[in-house]
Amino acid sequence: MESLLQAFVTAFRLLTSFDADLVEIVLLSLRVSLMAVFLAALVGLPLGGWLAIARFPGRRIVIATLNAMMGLPPVVVGLIVYLLLSRAGPLGWLGWLFTPTAMVVAQFLLIMPLVAALSRQALEDLFEEYDALFRSLRVGTLGVVQTLLYEGRHRLLTTLLAGYGRAIAEVGAVIIVGGNIAHVTRVMTTAIALETSKGDLPLALGLGIVLLFISLLLNALAALGQTRASETVTP
Amino acid sequence: MTSILPLELRGVGFAVNGNELLADIDLRFEAVDRTMIVGPNGAGKSLLLRIAHGLLSPTAGEVQWHGPRASDPSALGTQAMVFERPVLLRRSAQANVEYALRCVGCDREVVTEKARAALAQTGLLSVAERHAFVLSSGERQRLALARAWALEPEVLFLDEPTSALDPSATRVVEEIIEAIANAGTRVIMITHDLAQAKRLGDEVVFMNRGRVLERAPVDRFFDAPTSQEAAAFIKGELLW
Amino acid sequence: MTGGPRLRRPCSSITRTWAALFVSITLFGAAGVAVADAPYITLASTTSTDNSGLLDEILPKFKQASGVDVRVVAVGTGQALRLARNGDADVLMVHDRKSEEKFVADGFGVKRHPLMHNDFIIVGPRDDAAGVRGVSDVGQALSTIADEKVPFVSRGDDSGTHKAELRLWTAAQRDPSEASGTWYRETGSGMGATLNTAAAMGAYAFVDRGTWLAFKNRLDLEIVVVGDPRLMNPYSVILVNPERHAHVKAREAQRFIDWLLSPAGQKAIGDFRVNGEVLFVPDAIAAP
Numbered sequence: 087m088e089s090l091l092q093a094f095v096t097a098f099r100l101l102t103s104f105d106a107d108l109v110e111i112v113l114l115s116l117r118v119s120l121m122a123v124f125l126a127a128l129v130g131l132p133l134g135g136w137l138a139i140a141r142f143p144g145r146r147i148v149i150a151t152l153n154a155m156m157g158l159p160p161v162v163v164g165l166i167v168y169l170l171l172s173r174a175g176p177l178g179w180l181g182w183l184f185t186p187t188a189m190v191v192a193q194f195l196l197i198m199p200l201v202a203a204l205s206r207q208a209l210e211d212l213f214e215e216y217d218a219l220f221r222s223l224r225v226g227t228l229g230v231v232q233t234l235l236y237e238g239r240h241r242l243l244t245t246l247l248a249g250y251g252r253a254i255a256e257v258g259a260v261i262i263v264g265g266n267i268a269h270v271t272r273v274m275t276t277a278i279a280l281e282t283s284k285g286d287l288p289l290a291l292g293l294g295i296v297l298l299f300i301s302l303l304l305n306a307l308a309a310l311g312q313t314r315a316s317e318t319v320t321p
Numbered sequence: 322m323t324s325i326l327p328l329e330l331r332g333v334g335f336a337v338n339g340n341e342l343l344a345d346i347d348l349r350f351e352a353v354d355r356t357m358i359v360g361p362n363g364a365g366k367s368l369l370l371r372i373a374h375g376l377l378s379p380t381a382g383e384v385q386w387h388g389p390r391a392s393d394p395s396a397l398g399t400q401a402m403v404f405e406r407p408v409l410l411r412r413s414a415q416a417n418v419e420y421a422l423r424c425v426g427c428d429r430e431v432v433t434e435k436a437r438a439a440l441a442q443t444g445l446l447s448v449a450e451r452h453a454f455v456l457s458s459g460e461r462q463r464l465a466l467a468r469a470w471a472l473e474p475e476v477l478f479l480d481e482p483t484s485a486l487d488p489s490a491t492r493v494v495e496e497i498i499e500a501i502a503n504a505g506t507r508v509i510m511i512t513h514d515l516a517q518a519k520r521l522g523d524e525v526v527f528m529n530r531g532r533v534l535e536r537a538p539v540d541r542f543f544d545a546p547t548s549q550e551a552a553a554f555i556k557g558e559l560l561w
Numbered sequence: 562m563t564g565g566p567r568l569r570r571p572c573s574s575i576t577r578t579w580a581a582l583f584v585s586i587t588l589f590g591a592a593g594v595a596v597a598d599a600p601y602i603t604l605a606s607t608t609s610t611d612n613s614g615l616l617d618e619i620l621p622k623f624k625q626a627s628g629v630d631v632r633v634v635a636v637g638t639g640q641a642l643r644l645a646r647n648g649d650a651d652v653l654m655v656h657d658r659k660s661e662e663k664f665v666a667d668g669f670g671v672k673r674h675p676l677m678h679n680d681f682i683i684v685g686p687r688d689d690a691a692g693v694r695g696v697s698d699v700g701q702a703l704s705t706i707a708d709e710k711v712p713f714v715s716r717g718d719d720s721g722t723h724k725a726e727l728r729l730w731t732a733a734q735r736d737p738s739e740a741s742g743t744w745y746r747e748t749g750s751g752m753g754a755t756l757n758t759a760a761a762m763g764a765y766a767f768v769d770r771g772t773w774l775a776f777k778n779r780l781d782l783e784i785v786v787v788g789d790p791r792l793m794n795p796y797s798v799i800l801v802n803p804e805r806h807a808h809v810k811a812r813e814a815q816r817f818i819d820w821l822l823s824p825a826g827q828k829a830i831g832d833f834r835v836n837g838e839v840l841f842v843p844d845a846i847a848a849p
Contacts, residue, residue, distance in 0.1 A: 173648030173806055181808070183649050184603060184634060219408040221376040222401065223424040233420075237411050265603075265634035268617075283753025284612050285760075285778030 089287050096292030101299065108293075112300060115273040118186050118260070119253040122193035126201045126249055131242060133198075134205030135231035138213050149206060155199035160192075164259030167192040171263060184265040189273070192259040197249035204248060208241040209234045240312055247308055254301060274300075324388035325399050325475055326352040326507060328373065334381030335368055335531075343368055343531045346382065350476075355508040357522035357539070359515065361554060364528040366511045367405075367480055373509070374402045374478045401474035405481040407465035409453040414445055414464050417453050421468045439471035440464075443497055459490030466497050470506075477501060479510040483517065495521060515555065519543060527551045601630035602814045605642075605650035607721060608751045610796070611635035613771030613840055619829040623820050629813045637720030637751065645669060645799075648806030651814040653799040656769075657721035661797055670799040674822055677830050677841040678795040681725060682773060683786035684756075685765040693765075699789040700733035707735045710744040712764035716755050717747025721794075726767040729791065756782070769794055774835040795844065798822075821845075 100108055137149060169175050171183040171191070182188045212234050220230050235242065257275035264271030266280060274297045281290035328350040335343040343365045350356065358366050371377045372384060385391070390399070410417050418436035427435065440446045443463045448456060453464060462482055469477055479498065483491040498521060502508045512518050518525060518539065525542040527535040527550075534548045546552045610616055611633055620631045634644065638655040645653045646669050653670065655661060664670045683702060685693070691711040693702040706713055715737070716723035730737050737745040746764065748755045752772045759766035760780040768776075773784070786792075798818050803811040820826045827843035834840065 173808060175647075178648070184632065216408060216410075218371075218376055218402075218404060222374065223421055225424050229424065233410070265632070267603075267632040267634060270632055280612075282757065283608060283751045285753055285756060285776040287757075287778050 089291070092288035093291030093295060096288045097295035097299075100292050100296055108296070110269065111272055111274055111277050112296070114186065114271075115254060115275075115297075116300070118189045118273060119193060119250055121190045122197060122253045123201075123246055123250045125190070125194045126198040127246055130198045130201030130249075131205050131235055132231060134202040134207075135209050135234050136227075137202070137206040138209035138234060139227065139230055149203070152199045152203040152206070156203055158196065158199070160196055160256040160258035160260075161262070163196045164192055164262035167195065167259065167263045183263060184267060184271060186264070186271060188263040189260045189271060192263045193253040193256070196256060196259055197253050200252060201245055201249045204245040205238070205242055208238050208245065212238050243308060243312060247305060250304070251301065254297070323390045324352060325386045325390045326350065326388045327386075328476065329385045329387060330369075330373060330379075330382065331385065332382030333369075333372060333379045333384065335365075335372065335377070336380050341531060343372070343379070344381075346533055348526065348533060348536070350507065350509060352388075352507060354523040355502050355521060356510070356524050356526055357518035358509070358511045358526045358528060359513070359518055359554070360528035362513075363530075365531040366528055369528070370402070370478050370480055370509070370511055374400060376402075399474060400476040400478065401469035401472045402478040403462075403465045403469050403480065403482050405484055407461045409461060409464060411454060412452065413450050414453055414456065414460075414467075415440060415449040417464060418468045418471050422471055425472055435471050439467040442470060442500065443467040444493070457490075459486055459493060462486060462490070462494055463497060466494065466501070470497075470501055474506055476507045476509065479508065481511050481513060484513060491517075515543070527554065529554070599630050600628065600810075600813060601632050602651040602810050602817060603632045603634060603649070604652045604654060604817075605634050605636065605644045606654040607638050607641060607656060608635050608753065609656070609722065609769045609772050610654060612753060613775045614835065615771065615830070615833050615841060618833045619821075619826070622829050623817060623826070626820060626825065627813075627816055629816065631817060637716070637718050638722075638724070639719035645801045648801065648809065651801055651810050652817055653801065654796060655721055655799075656794055656796045657724050658795065658797070660724070661799060665799065669802055669805055671802050673797050673799050674818060675844045676796045676798045676821060677827075677843050677845070678793055679770050679841050680787070681722065681767060681769055681792040681794050682784050683765060683767055684759070684773060684782045685785040686763040687781045687783055688763075689785060691765065694785045696786055697788055699729055699786055699791055702786045703730060703733045704735060706765055707733075707737060707740070710740070712744050712746065712762050713737070714746045714748060714755055714759040714762065714764045714766045716752065716767075717749045718751070720752075722752060722767065722769055725794065729767075732791070771835075771840045774838055774840060796841070 137145065167188060168183070170177045171180065171188050172178055173183070182191065213230070216233070216237070220233070225233065255275065257279050260271070260273060261276045261279060264273070264276065266272050266276040272280075274293060278290045278293045278297070281293065330346050330348045333343060333346040334341065346369060358369065360366055368377070372379050375384070410420055412420070415436050418439050419432050422432045422435055423429075437446065437449065440449050443466055445460065445463055445467055448460060453461065456464060466482070482498070483494050486494060495517065498508060498510070508521070510521065522539045524536065524538050526533055527542065527546075527548070529550050535542065535546060535551050537547070542551070543555060546555060606616065612635070616633055620633070624630060634641075634650065636644070638657045638660070641650070641653055641655050642660055642664055644650050646664070653664075654676065661670070661673050665673050683693070683699070685691070691706045691709045693705050696702040696705070715726060741747055746758070746762070748758050752768060753776065755766060756768060756772070756776050757778055758764070760778055760782050763781055765785070766782075798821055800811065800814050800818055801809050803809040822845045824846065827846045830841050830843045831839070
């Protein structure tokens with residue numbers, strides 16, 4: 087109980103003091119996770135859209151694989167990316183290990199399947215609704231995917247937020263491929279892990295509360311943008 | 322003006338898992354007349370319309386356009402369809418019409434102009450900026466008609482466009498269909514409302530259990546149906 | 562209400578908002594990826610040197626002297642050695658002599674330089690259920706713990722500390738792995754996580770003094786066994802062999818090693834204190 091109380095006090099102090107190290111860590115966290123979400127959207131949304139409308143042998147297998155990959159443990163993804171980016175691995179020459187780029191790659195692999203799988207689900211429902219119209223207007227595959235992505239934008243935003251949530255909250259992958267290097271690859275979650283290992287539980291929890299606060303802020307912003315965009319429309 | 326008509330369905334059938342839903346449909350639609358397709362539920366009317374429009378491929382027989390422009394029956398100004406429940410996109414009324422125009426390759430510069438003209442013709446200009454999903458059901462069906470009309474189709478397929486509307490909304494929609502037909506579009510429409518068939522139609526195609534049983538001018542169909550089933554249907558007796 | 566000037570078109574404005582958002586995220590992300598590349602080396606080290614605060618203390622001094630940044634990846638000794646073996650670090654600072662010597666013998670490291678030492682201790686609950694407080698022979702203390710079957714939490718993670726602990730069990734002719742899951746608990750985690758577990762369970766644990774002094778969540782734990790010469794914990798520093806991995810920044814890394822072994826580096830290590838206590842004793846002050 088005492089620790090919890092202390093944690094809130096610490097969180098409040100951290101949030102109000104704008105500690106330079108904390109700001110750096112928060113910005114890096116946002117930077118890495120937003121970039122990962124952006125890339126995951128770039129690949130996952132069209133992929134989800136295409137899977138929603140395409141009919142080909144093996145489609146079910148692809149969808150089942152994506153669904154299964156939603157549950158991939160971050161540590162496993164981290165290990166795979168480590169083995170790829172290690173100097174002894176096939177992509178070692180890139181020199182990306184222990185850089186924010188490696189963390190973006192890991193988080194991208196972690197959330198792209200989630201974005202693709204969830205958007206496939208959402209867009210398939212929409213596709214059923216609009217299939218006849220698309221056929222009537224003779225819309226091509228590309229046009230259908232484009233239209234579905236636009237029509238499903240609200241649900242897709244929720245999907246992206248889910249992806250962002252998984253990215254910003256995971257520690258297993260980024261600590262392996264980033265190395266939790268101070269001022270270089272230390273993000274909120276790895277900092278929390280570090281403080282926990284130092285036994286500074288109030289500081290660790292305080293950082294956790296800061297993370298929660300930032301996620302809340304982002305979700306509120308997204309919700310705000312959504313209501314403004316739809317202008318009191320019930321979808 | 323070059324035309325895609327006439328449209329001919331020859332020996333068209335449609336079966337799902339050996340279950341015959343349509344069979345032996347032979348119909349030819351020339352460039353005149355307004356056709357009303359009537360018949361009890363499950364007669365295969367919607368299926369027939371979808372096959373004629375090209376949304377579905379028949380499992381037997383063939384659909385052919387015979388007019389001079391028949392090589393491209395999906396181009397702008399050929400055909401359009403309005404569904405029982407309007408399928409609208411999640412955007413403004415005007416954007417819905419513009420979307421359809423862009424899909425059929427309408428010239429970008431005139432998209433807005435054409436869309437607004439179609440909205441004006443259907444009395445929707447005042448709600449042009451409103452999101453399609455906040456319109457009343459009557460307005461939504463009018464929007465679907467505006468969207469179809471904007472495509473300047475030579476043939477317009479309508480699948481029970483008023484079945485979900487109240488009498489006044491139905492009247493407005495009928496007026497619009499009338500106007501579209503008067504402007505030279507070939508109307509092929511399904512209705513379950515026999516009075517509506519009388520009001521709007523020149524001829525009637527009567528269907529039952531996946532087959533066309535009778536095709537006749539409106540007056541003759543209602544005054545002297547040749548088939549027993551049609552007579553029973555007009556009297557409101559169920560046909561099962 | 563009919564016609565009138567058109568208001569804004571909702572679709573295009575939304576599209577523009579999205580586009581703006583995407584572009585800004587890209588720039589934001591790209592800015593983060595393209596961190597200014599000051600000269601730096603990567604040091605694979607152990608949690609015990611990092612968590613204690615030693616590296617935070619001495620690395621800025623090296624940076625001042627050389628202009629070279631040292632990026633620390635703090636993991637267990639076993640994992641640090643694996644990282645270095647793969648060429649993912651330039652320098653190693655670890656504490657397990659046997660595996661270090663093997664690392665150099667296998668050609669992955671250039672040379673092993675003894676750097677400093679501290680000592681291991683055994684911590685336990687205040688009520689000391691095993692009654693080992695003050696026992697000066699660590700082997701006897703461990704035997705007693707095993708006989709009494711009182712909870713003991715081990716790293717179990719192949720780290721330097723874990724290996725040192727296992728050697729002492731072997732010397733005491735005990736095999737705690739037989740009791741794994743009963744009174745002997747292997748966390749498979751870092752020192753901090755292991756201490757958190759021990760504190761919560763009221764168990765004994767084997768820990769390096771540096772981590773212990775910097776550790777805050779002690780609850781009921783205190784030092785019970787200390788001072789046996791076998792508890793010495795020597796650290797060394799090794800340059801990863803550039804002949805194995807051509808990209809190793811040998812020049813900067815060697816400079817770091819030279820500095821650590823120099824009087825300035827050794828003094829920096831010796832000067833480091835937590836709560837007034839010396840944590841690491843420098844071993845490399847060049848004998849004149």
